[in-house]
Amino acid sequence: MIYYLLYPYSDRIGFLNVLRYVPFRVLAATMTAMLLTFGLYPWFIRRLQSRQIGQVVRKEGPQSHLSKAGTPTMGGALILLALVASTVLWADPTNTPVWLTLAVTAAYGVVGYIDDARKVRKKDTGGLSARGKLVLQFSVAIAVCAYLWYGEAGLGEDWLAIRNRLAVPFVAFDRVQIALPSWAYVMFGAFVIVATSNCVNLTDGLDGLAIGPVMINAGTYAILAYLAGVTFFGEDLADYLQIPSLESASDLSVYCGAMIGAGFGFLWFNTYPAQVFMGDVGSLALGGGLGTLAVLTKNELLSVLLGGIFVIEGVSVIGQVASFKLFKKRIFLMAPIHHHFEKKGWPEPKVIVRFWIISIMLALASLATLKLR
DSSP: OHHHHHGGGTTTSGGGGGGGOHHHHHHHHHHHHHHHHHHHHHHHHHHHHHTTOBOOOOTTSOGGGGGGTTOBOOTHHHHHHHHHHHHHHHSOTTOHHHHHHHHHHHHHHHHHHHHHHHHHHHTSSOOSOHHHHHHHHHHHHHHHHHHHHHOOTTOOHHHHHHTTEEEOTTSOTTTOEEEOOHHHHHHHHHHHHHHHHHHHHHHTTSTTTTHHHHHHHHHHHHHHHHHHHOEETTEEHHHHHTSOOOGGGGGHHHHHHHHHHHHHHHHHHHSSSOSOOOHHHHHHHHHHHHHHHHHHTTOTTHHHHHTHHHHHHHHHHHHHHHHHHHHSOOSSSSSSHHHHHHHTTOOHHHHHHHHHHHHHHHHHHHHHTTTOO
16 A cells, blocks of 8 residues: 555655565565564453453363463464555555455454354354364355456456466476366365465464464565566566566565564464464464465465475374274374374474474475476
């Protein structure tokens, strides 16, 4: 919005010319979101405490987690406020991909809010049924993906030209592409969004465990989105790097910057021992946003590598459930896998930091694919 309101005056006020540069707006969005969360979280935590909006802990979970019962939850609502406000302030308001990403983020935040509210009201970990949650998530994801693969208004010519082509990591985009029918891509894109959302939700089980990889993933997507749309000294960097060229994707890095800034502010209060939890209102929304970034930057397959921590967490739950139902045996001491390491005697901070380190390594490997083509 600031870009839209002030940039037209740049010919008279030279300083405003910086608004045309995406890196400046990324930094501005990051700082804005960070200041909002740092400034508002102390008040917000007190409000959650006064309303007795506290965490409900599973009795069958690790015994060390019983002390976390009553810790203020639904703190992710403030992450969303800072993320959405900062993006609206600093992103180009005519950029359709940014609005679609915000739409998924906000809608999944509503789903998470309903889930959290039911848990708090009933003092039970049940919340929304798994089926109900998936129906709502897929409804939103399919609607957005259907627009992306069947609509035209607001979508750039560069997107329309390659929207049915799937990029393969480590392979030059102009050499190897997987072409899918529109209906298949809609379902595939929706699956990526929903799966990422739920895997981030499963990762959110220890203090600071989920928000670290979320910020690392957001930072990586910021780089990928910027490179997909930037022209440097007349050279299209996407063509040079042999990745999908999407001019409209560059402004998505502003959204990524806002996510990082909001994440830092939240982490200050969520680090071990946590003063507040994000709840499903935060984890489902942030995961949905990351999944949408993967779709809009044509990194759906790369997201498996980049979001490897989330994938492992999700697969550990699926494997545990399938193994127990089929063979009456458990693969892990407890799922998701971060609880397995807790059961093995790892202190909670050790699990968290080691998972962050792995996430950083996966992000570096993902960025390495830019040249290994």
